[in-house]
Amino acid sequence: MADISITELKQRLQAGETPTIIDVREPWEVEESRIPGSQNIPLGTLPTKLDDLEDLKDQEVIVHCKSGGRSASAKAFLTQQGFTNVRNLEGGMLAYGS
Template sequence: MPDITPTELKQRQAAGEQPTIIDVRETWENEEGRIEGSQNIPLGTLPQKLDELEELKEQEIIVHCKGGGRSASAKAFLTQQGFTNVRNLIGGFQAYQQG
């Protein structure tokens, strides 16, 4: 799946869509600011949360971190686990805030 830009995500949210967004930053980073509707699953805990995400295997999941690096790792990991529609938020939370 191609990655998603902050602009595209904001347009979809403004249109009333509520995509599944997973914030893979650490909890303290999430507490400083977050994308509305996102759930926080720090990258290091993602393997332990797979069972909770199982029903999303065929659905779109947007992953993000601060700048895009950790979420790229999360996308690769989830794809390896059989998730078919994982997209990385280009530029991460920083780009989302600035856009």
């Protein structure tokens, strides 16, 4: 699945959509800034949360981090676990906040 741009995500949020957004940063990073409606699952804990995410396997899931590196790893991991529609937020929070 193609990654998602900041512009597309912001347009969708402004239109009232509520996509599933998983923030794979650490909790202290989320305290500094976050995308409204996102849920925080740090990358290191993602494997232990798979059961909680089972219902999302065939739905769009947007993953993000600070710059896109950790979320690229999260996308690869989730895809390996059978998730069919995982999209990485291009540029992460660095791009989102600008």
